[in-house]
Amino acid sequence: MGAPPDAWSALRARPRQFLLSRWPWRSLAYLATALLVGIPVLVVVLCVARVFGALERRRLGLVQVRTRTRLTRRERRRARRRLPVSWPEVGYAFLLAVVLWPLDFLLLLFLVTVPVVMLLAPALAETDDMAVLGWHVDPGPEAWLATLVGLGLAVVAAYAVTLAAVAQAALARLLLDPREAELAATVAELRRSRVDLVDAFETERRRIERDLHDGVQQRLVALTMTLGRAELDVAEGPGLAAVQDAHRMAEDALADLRTTIRGIHPQVLVDHGLTAAVHELADRSSVPVTVDIRLDERLPGPVEQAAYFVVSEALTNVARHAGARRVGVHAWRHEGAFVLTVEDDGIGGATAEGPGTGLAGLAVRLDALGGTLRVTSPSGGPTEVRMECPV
């Protein structure tokens, strides 16, 4: 028995001696070199894949007229960071090179050349000996028949080419699409649903405010009226004192309720806009507030609401933690954005993160509007809360 010709036969012929033969070493070397050869190939393919993917998508426009999903540069970058290597694109590159390219070549050759040659049969048969797919075409009537057949084939070819293109396009879509367009669609959808959520919260706040106004607030006012009338009828003495006490308590409850309602859905903001509403907040602040708001017109509702609650929350925090002597609220428009800052001269060390800070919730709300909320608060102060939002 001579030496086995390959690793597989070697293994099968003498499974035990195999271990001591040179075949395992050769196999190892083979696999290792495959890796060595494979790595540069892979790198080149990965680099080319992205360019290739973009090119392919553009080519798709020929058969699939679609509105391109509009992505901002930032969204595009974000999408890219999250999916650093596009495996579907790599796969598609291989597929196109190995299967689709030869297939397309053959298909086009057959579906275009044959009908064209047949259509031109009367002319071709005159000048030369003519044969198509084994059919020897004579000049004269037979040539004209060939033209007719060519016409039919041209029609069939048109369908066939389209079908092939559609099938390939579908395949390309399947492999290339998920990456950016669908991701972008998802991002857009999420953003929309988040804005919807903010709107829903706003609607809900409005409903709650309305319920409080129409319900408990009116009953409390009616109660103060009744107690007020009772005060006129009850004789001086412990009875009157009790009624007056009750009256005071009802009024305190009403005052509390007004504060609550202001925190839910501030009427001044709705009726008179941000400047008036912030002045009202400033008037109620225990720390003196300077207000400088430069707006020629009302802001869009959601931005106005967010700005109001940012000021409200910031002023509450200042009063509670900052130990500040004065606060400044400034707001202005700058290049298509609305900017608002709340600065205090307190002890600093404030943060927008973590549970329990209303600013964290507001940051989420602003994010949904495409805006930002930043808190700069070095230990020792000063603290600046800065909101920016496109309008």
Next chain:
Amino acid sequence: MPGLRIVLAEDAALLREGLVGILERAGHEVVAAVGDAEALLAFVGRHEPDLVVTDIRMPPTHTDEGLRAAARIRAEHPAIAIMVLSAYVAEAYVPELLEATGGGGIGYLLKDRVGHVREFLAQLDRVAGGETVVDPEVVRQLLGRRRGDGPLGSLTDREREVLALMAEGRTNGSIAEVLVVSEAAVRKHVGNIFAKLDLDPASDRRVTAVLTYLRG
């Protein structure tokens, strides 16, 4: 003061009945008690009352129907005094209310004040008498604002305080009580305010002073 003829607008039936009770008990005649601004305007046109008492927030939009109705009443019937009540008061609404002054009195009070029946009725009388009465809560907000410039800049803090109390519709006696000074001292402050604001003695200087104050 003899009984006033009053048209009342308040959309909450509970409060409407309570108000009617208080007003009638005081000897006023409520010629109509309605639930929205449209009916208010219709009845004011028909009855020409001395005084209109209206809520701000009423159907259909539940925003500022009462304010808009007040402005129309002021434009069409300048002699009718108007008392605006609200579940919630704010300084921001004052300029709107004062936009069309010049005729009868104007009042702007928190609904809670109605419970202090005697004071509320006294404030109604003042408004019917052509004065301007503004809720202490609003006055507090106004006081909080810095207003160094304008005619008010020349007033001392004490004079400004007296003016703020005048805006609440208080008499000199009541202001003296609040500030714990003699009524003569209040009269002196009031005289100084009139002089500093350079008010025409022929006009109702008390009203004009308050308006100057409210307009800032």
